[in-house]
Amino acid sequence: VYLLDKSVFDDIGAVFNKRYEHALADFDKVGYISLEDDIYHEICGQGKMFAYKHNDFWMSIKSAGSALYANRVQLELYKKNSPERLVDGNETVFVHPSAQVDPSAKLGPHVAIGPNVRIGPGVRVKNSIVLDNVHLKAHCCILNSIIGWYSIVGEWSRVEGTATKLDPNSPHATTDNFRLFDNDGKLRATVTILGRDVIVPSEHIVLNSIVLPS
Numbered sequence: 142v143y144l145l146d147k148s149v150f151d152d153i154g155a156v157f158n159k160r161y162e163h164a165l166a167d168f169d170k171v172g173y174i175s176l177e178d179d180i181y182h183e184i185c186g187q188g189k190m191f192a193y194k195h196n197d198f199w200m201s202i203k204s205a206g207s208a209l210y211a212n213r214v215q216l217e218l219y220k221k222n223s224p225e226r227l228v229d230g231n232e233t234v235f236v237h238p239s240a241q242v243d244p245s246a247k248l249g250p251h252v253a254i255g256p257n258v259r260i261g262p263g264v265r266v267k268n269s270i271v272l273d274n275v276h277l278k279a280h281c282c283i284l285n286s287i288i289g290w291y292s293i294v295g296e297w298s299r300v301e302g303t304a305t306k307l308d309p310n311s312p313h314a315t316t317d318n319f320r321l322f323d324n325d326g327k328l329r330a331t332v333t334i335l336g337r338d339v340i341v342p343s344e345h346i347v348l349n350s351i352v353l354p355s
Contacts, residue, residue: 143176148189149180152180152183153174153180155183156174157174198215198218200214205331205332205334206305206332207305208270208287209251209268209269209287209304209305210305212270213233213268216233216235216250217233219233219235220232220233228249232248232249232250233250233251233252234248234252234253234254235252235253235254236248236254237254237255237256237257237258239256239257240254240256240257240258240260241260242254242258242260243260243262243263245262245263246260246261246262246263246265246266247264247265247266248266248267249267250268251267251269252266252267252269252270252271253269253271254266254271255270255273255274255275256273256274257273257274258271258272258274258275258276258277259275259276259277260277261277261278261280261281261296262279263280264279264280264281264282264283265282265283266282266284267283267284267285268285269283269284269285269286269287269288270286270288271283271288272287272288272290272292274290274291275288275289275291275292275294276292276293276294278294278295278343279296279297281294281297281299281300282298282299282300282301284300284302285301285303285304285332286301286332286334287333287334287335288300288335289334289335289336289337289338289339290337290338291337292335292336292337292341293340293341294335295344295345296343296344297343297344298341298342298344298345298347299345299346299348300341301333301346301347301348301349302331302332302333302334302348302349303331303332305331305332328349328351330349331349333348333350333351333352334350334351334352335347336352336355337355338354338355339352339354
């Protein structure tokens with residue numbers, strides 16, 4: 142997180158003018174200025190930049206895959222430090238007090254259920270985030286997915302994505318690499334997202350998809 146004074150626009154303007162005035166400047170690159178590469182390098186030695194060391198949990202969320210990963214990490218922290226926030230205290234499942242969950246439904250691990258959600262009998266939810274006012278009808282299955290506000294998943298339907306994981310062999314593993322599309326513009330096999338007010342009819346499958354709001 143960067144907190145910037147409005148004077149940073151003066152620094153950005155100075156970089157832009159310097160590039161524009163350079164005789165060999167590529168006009169296509171004149172307007173592209175990176176805070177990290179162009180601005181911070183200049184102001185670090187001017188006493189204008191300071192850092193705050195944060196010792197608690199922090200995670201960058203820039204994609205749906207990283208949102209589910211952050212949800213998993215946060216639920217694990219709840220289990221360790223605040224088990225009273227979770228169902229039964231020893232499960233990585235959070236259910237808002239206003240949600241209605243049928244006793245025969247199976248939730249977890251790593252599930253967050255939002256306010257006013259209704260979950261019918263025989264429903265299975267794993268590694269997913271279910272947002273406010275969603276209705277999961279009887280015997281539907283939700284895996285590795287984010288279900289948007291006011292969405293409805295019909296009976297015996299399946300909404301499934303592919304879980305994203307950090308590569309333990311990568312020296313710079315980061316959730317910023319959980320991209321939705323590859324270099325050719327094709328959707329990766331990743332988490333499934335249902336936008337707001339989406340209705341999945343009964344006995345349908347939604348796999349590794351992004352469904353826009355209704």
